Amino acid sequence: MINQDELNGLHEFLQTKMVDIGNRMTAGETSITPYNKDNKKLACTFCPFQSVCQFDPTLPGNDYRDIPKLDDDEALQKMMDLRAKREGEK
Numbered sequence: 001m002i003n004q005d006e007l008n009g010l011h012e013f014l015q016t017k018m019v020d021i022g023n024r025m026t027a028g029e030t031s032i033t034p035y036n037k038d039n040k041k042l043a044c045t046f047c048p049f050q051s052v053c054q055f056d057p058t059l060p061g062n063d064y065r066d067i068p069k070l071d072d073d074e075a076l077q078k079m080m081d082l083r084a085k086r087e088g089e090k
Contacts, residue, residue, distance in 0.1 A: 006076055009079055009080045009083045010076070010079060012083055032053055032062065033063070033064070034047070034065070035065045035067050036066050036067065037067045038069055
């Protein structure tokens with residue numbers, strides 16, 4: 001269970017992430033960077049756009065984003081650290 005401050009931090013993290021993604025999209029970033037989780041779960045496995053995206057990991061520049069395995073506490077701490085860093089930059 002998380003406390004109110006952690007919930008607020010999670011909410012702020014998600015809002016910031018959505019704004020960042022939106023800004024990158026409106027700036028024209030269209031790179032294809034599917035995730036790779038634990039060398040087992042690939043985003044492409046579940047993607048309905050495989051036939052049109054043309055991602056091929058054998059081609060230069062087509063790389064998976066490795067997602068490190070974190071437990072719940074580690075993930076929350078990482079988000080809280082990013083929140084504190086952003087607040088320090090203001």
